[in-house]
Amino acid sequence: MKGIRFRPEQEGLRAALFDLEADIMEVVWSKGWKEFAVADVQRELERKRDIAYTTVMTTVGRLHEKGLLSRERDGKRYVYRPCMSRDEFTEAMARDLLGSLSGLGHEQAIALLVDQVADSDAEELGKFEALIRKKKKELGG
């Protein structure tokens, strides 16, 4: 997944994808499409606003380059498939983000996360601890 950047001031998907990219993945995931063509996406987006076929096509192509969609020739057109579910994508994003965090300083990052979790929900700390125990056990043998 190359060329992804984050805009923390944006919400949800839009933090990781540009607006039109996000709109498109939103459609694909919410419709549960396993495979689709550009025209399918365009038809769907057009219900909300005017948008040219070619605009959608270019952006779908970018999503392909970014590794979110795979594609395959089907005669004259391409058929696209989502490479991952929305949850998988979120998770991949989170991994990337946490990766950058550790570059900034692991311990500090961890401390922040612990703080944040504790502040929002003290109960979660228990689950957190349990998870670490489990992981330690796994690693230990």
Place this chain on the structure above:
Amino acid sequence: MKGIRFRPEQEGLRAALFDLEADIMEVVWSKGWKEFAVADVQRELERKRDIAYTTVMTTVGRLHEKGLLSRERDGKRYVYRPCMSRDEFTEAMARDLLGSLSGLGHEQAIALLVDQVADSDAEELGKFEALIRKKKKELGG
């Protein structure tokens, strides 16, 4: 801190700032400057490579816009000051990033973090656990 975006494929500071921006903040922080002018930065950067005064100036200006440097007129020039230390910046970034993860659900975020820490350094898990215990104690009493 507006207009900051992340490039997870980059290392450290460069994940949060563009290359020249990062170079400049690196200089400012590593020199421990409390206040400085564009010329100071340029002189320093020029030890490594050729770079025009104006290039530095423009980028310092952007760092001001992004909220990393405050500035004040001093006759014909500006005097700049870092708004935060490197650690404070890291922390602010981390907070922003973790904020974008809120879409995830804390539990999932935690699981990912634990995995990641365990993968990169099993020993850290111990510190991690200790941190949680401490936090629990704080909350409990």
Place this chain on the structure above:
DNA sequence: AGCATCTACTATAGGCTATCGTAGTTGGCG
């Protein structure tokens, strides 16, 4: 064969970063 439809390629506009040219100001020196 002819027209409407579908699609990919390519081009353009706008935004952002990195880079520098230029022109205006200031301070020191003859």
Place this chain on the structure above:
DNA sequence: CGCCAACTACGATAGCCTATAGTAGATGCT
């Protein structure tokens, strides 16, 4: 007192990326 060198801000340009659309080629139905 005037001139030159140094310093500085502003503005311009090139390059990259996103969003958007125009156009031309292929296909299929009549």
